[in-house]
Each structure stands twice: as structure tokens, then as C-alpha cells.
Amino acid sequence: MIREPLIFEISGSGKRGFLLPKLDVPVIDDILKDIPSREEIDGFPEVSEVEVVRHFTRLSQTNFCIDLGFYPLGSCTMKYNPKINEKLASTKEFLSSHPEASEELTQGSLKILKITEELLKNITGMDAYTLQPSAGAQGELVGMFLIRACLEERGNPRKIVLIPDSAHGTNPSSAHVCGYRVQEIKSNESGTVDVEDLKKNMTEDVAALMVTNPNTLGVFETEIKKIIEIVHAKGGFVYMDGANMNALIGTCRPGDMGVDVIHLNLHKTFSTPHGGGGPGSGPVGVKKELEPYLPFPIIETKNGIFHLNMERPKSIGRVRSFHGNFLVVLKAMVYILSLGPTGLKEISEVAVLNSNYIRKSLENDYHLKYKTLTLHECVFSDKIQKKYGVNNIDIAKRLIDYDVHPPTMSFPLIVQGALMIEPTETESKRDLDRFIEAMKKIAEESKNNPEVLKNAPHVSYVRRLDETSAARNPVLRWHKNRNDEYQGS
Numbered sequence: 231m232i233r234e235p236l237i238f239e240i241s242g243s244g245k246r247g248f249l250l251p252k253l254d255v256p257v258i259d260d261i262l263k264d265i266p267s268r269e270e271i272d273g274f275p276e277v278s279e280v281e282v283v284r285h286f287t288r289l290s291q292t293n294f295c296i297d298l299g300f301y302p303l304g305s306c307t308m309k310y311n312p313k314i315n316e317k318l319a320s321t322k323e324f325l326s327s328h329p330e331a332s333e334e335l336t337q338g339s340l341k342i343l344k345i346t347e348e349l350l351k352n353i354t355g356m357d358a359y360t361l362q363p364s365a366g367a368q369g370e371l372v373g374m375f376l377i378r379a380c381l382e383e384r385g386n387p388r389k390i391v392l393i394p395d396s397a398h399g400t401n402p403s404s405a406h407v408c409g410y411r412v413q414e415i416k417s418n419e420s421g422t423v424d425v426e427d428l429k430k431n432m433t434e435d436v437a438a439l440m441v442t443n444p445n446t447l448g449v450f451e452t453e454i455k456k457i458i459e460i461v462h463a464k465g466g467f468v469y470m471d472g473a474n475m476n477a478l479i480g481t482c483r484p485g486d487m488g489v490d491v492i493h494l495n496l497h498k499t500f501s502t503p504h505g506g507g508g509p510g511s512g513p514v515g516v517k518k519e520l521e522p523y524l525p526f527p528i529i530e531t532k533n534g535i536f537h538l539n540m541e542r543p544k545s546i547g548r549v550r551s552f553h554g555n556f557l558v559v560l561k562a563m564v565y566i567l568s569l570g571p572t573g574l575k576e577i578s579e580v581a582v583l584n585s586n587y588i589r590k591s592l593e594n595d596y597h598l599k600y601k602t603l604t605l606h607e608c609v610f611s612d613k614i615q616k617k618y619g620v621n622n623i624d625i626a627k628r629l630i631d632y633d634v635h636p637p638t639m640s641f642p643l644i645v646q647g648a649l650m651i652e653p654t655e656t657e658s659k660r661d662l663d664r665f666i667e668a669m670k671k672i673a674e675e676s677k678n679n680p681e682v683l684k685n686a687p688h689v690s691y692v693r694r695l696d697e698t699s700a701a702r703n704p705v706l707r708w709h710k711n712r713n714d715e716y717q718g719s
């Protein structure tokens with residue numbers, strides 16, 4: 231592993247990226263006189279072309295990414311996405327089309343948005359969509375606003391939102407930001423919603439239940455119909471967190487289960503790479519009853535012409551400029567159309583198969599708190615390894631030495647020492663086997679050589695960081711004198 235110094239440290243006086251031929255005309259001094267030139271920038275690095283290229287190429291390789299290897303970050307669906315969709319989204323025509331352009335000039339783009347809405351409606355069994363929200367969490371907030379607007383119109387916005395204890399942290403945050411008090415619902419011994427606890431808490435003060443299906447343990451809520459009936463009977467709405475849609479796609483539809491509102495993560499399920507802070511998209515689908523409250527504008531067709539309807543008196547208003555992240559929506563449309571119904575169904579089938587292959591292969595090496603069958607992800611814990619003083623962070627860090635990105639850790643909160651693994655449908659059996667082998671080796675090491683885990687990772691660019699101080703006081707400089715190793719932060 232080459233430890234890449236700062237570009238300032240490679241710098242040497244007089245080094246140049248290029249050399250101009252010797253001047254063969256008279257020198258005119260004053261043209262550049264007022265323009266700040268490089269010499270005036272104190273300490274500006276001077277490097278050769280090959281040094282620049284190598285420096286930035288090396289830096290680009292210090293980060294792990296999905297193009298490099300297996301990235302089983304549970305809940306996040308870090309799958310490989312076809313490059314052709316990126317290419318399509320970056321064609322000149324799409325890049326240069328301006329959101330302020332008139333309807334007349336943007337018929338093609340409006341058509342793409344409309345088609346995507348129709349496809350998502352079809353896939354999820356909902357009646358209408360907004361494509362504006364930029365991420366799942368914003369979709370959740372929009373969904374909560376829609377529910378609130380509808381209940382307010384009925385005369386009482388209500389006070390409480392019920393959320394199972396296995397939920398993603400954004401669920402309670404969204405409900406809270408929308409002005410609701412969050413009441414936690416217990417999970418039963420199968421890891422699903424405890425129906426008795428739900429019954430006890432479902433009153434006419436409850437605006438909604440936010441439920442994730444399959445939940446964050448990867449377990450399908452088999453009692454979903456009954457759960458929804460209980461909520462509806464008291465006049466509440468059911469919000470489904472659809473971030474795990476790649477476990478269901480083509481197989482069953484939340485709308486048919488009775489769900490009232492759902493968000494999808496196009497950057498998890500539908501072809502936009504995820505991570506690194508790039509643009510995402512969290513479309514929200516609703517049933518008829520909530521449609522009048524959707525953000526405006528709504529795209530409508532009149533005589534085959536696409537038209538933006540701004541006259542939406544009940545709308546919660548805009549939640550994002552223009553139409554959301556258009557290019558992300560475009561990629562989703564291309565992805566869905568290119569796979570077709572059979573291809574989409576295969577996504578969920580293979581995602582579930584891959585996850586169960588891992589679960590079955592590792593069930594004797596790592597503890598599974600819940601024995602229930604899981605769909606697209608599985609949650610192990612460090613309970614067996616704890617006996618040897620090894621915990622989930624040691625296991626996760628050691629995986630880096632085996633060329634695997636660590637899985638999601640310590641989530642969901644109901645599993646102590648959780649290691650949440652989501653292989654996704656895009657991994658080959660060969661890569662799954664390599665991962666399983668690494669996990670088995672680590673299980674061995676925790677018995678025979680726990681020290682090697684405690685000090686892992688050994689081969690990475692930076693070693694074990696103190697994560698709290700690394701986040702609060704990042705030290706970005708490589709210290710030569712620090713024993714050739716990052717310490718602390």
C-alpha cells in the first residue's frame with residue numbers, strides 16, 4: 231500500500247506539467263500585468279504531469295466502491311447498476327434541457343416523467359405518484375404531510391404515529407418533523423410487528439402506522455393485511471417504507487395489501503448508484519384518497535399534449551424545485567423498461583436467493599437472533615464471537631482485509647451486535663462464496679487469534695479510527711512521523 235502524500239509534499243521548485251517552446255517573438259510585458267499569476271500564490275504546488283496523474287489516480291483508489299468489490303451494506307441496497315443507464319442520462323440532449331423551458335419544448339421530458347409515474351404505479355399498485363422528493367427520508371416527510379393534510383381537512387390531524395422498534399431512524403424523524411409524537415410498537419419473537427401491541431396502541435389519536443415491509447430484519451410482515459385492517463378500522467393511514475422494494479418487485483404489490491402511502495428509493499432499487507452523496511430520488515405513491523394533496527405541478531395529458539397543472543388547491547405545495555432529480559428518474563425508467571416484467575421479477579427472486587444462500591451458509595458460524603425466514607437481507611450478531619472478546623466492529627473491520635466492504639452494523643437496534651448483510655441480486659455465486667469463506671475465516675480467527683481482529687484492518691489506507699473524533703476533528707494530513715500509520719483520527 232503506497233501512502234500518498236499531499237500534493238504539496240510532492241511539489242518541487244521548477245517542476246512543470248508542460249513546457250512551452252522558447253519564445254520567438256518580442257516579449258510584451260504589460261498584457262498579463264494585472265492578472266494574478268501562479269508565482270503570487272504562496273506555496274502553490276509545482277509538479278510534473280505524471281506526478282499529477284499518479285497522485286489523483288492513487289487517491290481515487292483509496293476509497294472502496296461497488297465497481298471494485300462486494301458491498302453488502304444491509305438496508306442500503308448497494309448493487310451494481312448498468313453503466314449504459316448512466317451513459318444515457320448523460321447524453322447532451324438530456325443534460326442541456328432546461329427545467330425553465332416551455333411545455334412546448336419539453337414534451338419529451340414530461341413524457342418520461344409521466345411514463346415513470348405509470349410504471350411505478352403499476353409496480354406498486356398505487357393510484358398516483360409525485361417524483362419530486364430527493365431521497366427516501368424526504369419522501370417519508372412528504373408522505374406524512376399528505377396524511378396530515380387529509381386528516382386536517384377531515385377536522386382532526388391527530389397526534390400520534392406508530393412505528394415498529396425495528397424501523398429505520400428516518401421514520402421517527404419524519405413523523406416528528408411533521409409534528410407527531412412517536413409511539414414505538416414492539417416486535418414479536420419472529421421479528422415482525424406484535425399485533426397485540428399494535429391493537430393496544432391503535433386509538434383514534436393515531437394518524438398513521440409507518441411500517442417497513444419486508445422489515446429491516448429482512449422479514450416479510452405476514453400479518454400485513456390484518457395490521458392494515460386494525461389501523462384503518464380506527465381511521466388511521468398506513469405508510470409503507472418501500473426502501474426494501476427490491477425484495478418484492480414483480481412478486482407482490484403494497485397497494486394490493488392496502489397500503490395508503492409508500493416511498494421508493496430510486497437510488498436503491500432502480501438503477502442509480504448509491505453512496506457518496508450523489509443525487510437520489512424518493513418518489514411517493516398514494517391511493518386516490520390522498521391524491522389531491524400531492525405536491526404540484528401534476529403532469530396531465532390533453533389531446534396527447536403534456537401539460538403542467540398548477541391548480542391544486544389542496545396540495546401541500548412544492549417540496550423540491552422543478553420535477554425533482556430528473557436524470558435519476560430517467561435512469562429508473564430505462565432500467566424498468568429494459569428489464570420488463572420478467573426481468574423485474576427476477577430481481578426480487580435473485581435478491582432473496584442470494585441472501586438466503588449467505589444466511590444458510592453462515593448460520594452455524596454466526597448467531598441469528600431471529601430464526602424466521604428472511605427475504606433480501608439477513609441480520610447476524612456477534613453473540614458467538616463475544617465469548618472470545620470479539621465484537622461486531624472487529625468483524626466488520628477485518629472484512630476490509632478480505633476486500634469486502636463492512637456490512638451495516640448495530641442496526642436494527644433490536645439485535646445487539648448486529649451485522650446486517652444485503653448481498654443484492656447483482657452478485658455472482660463466486661463473489662458470494664468468497665464472502666462466505668472470509669466470514670468463516672473470521673469466525674475461526676476469533677477463536678484462535680482474536681488479536682488479529684482487534685487490530686484490523688491491516689491492509690487499508692487508514693487503520694482503525696477513533697470514529698467519534700474522526701468525525702468531529704478530522705485530521706486529513708498523512709503524518710510521516712506517525713509510525714507510517716494513521717492513529718486516532
Ligand SMILES: *Cc1c(COP(=O)(O)O)cnc(C)c1O
Nearest residue numbers: 305306365366367398400471473
Ligand atoms: C435508506 C432507507 C431509508 C432512507 O432513505 P434515504 O434515501 O437514505 O433518505 C429509509 N428507510 C429504510 C428502510 C432505508 O433503508
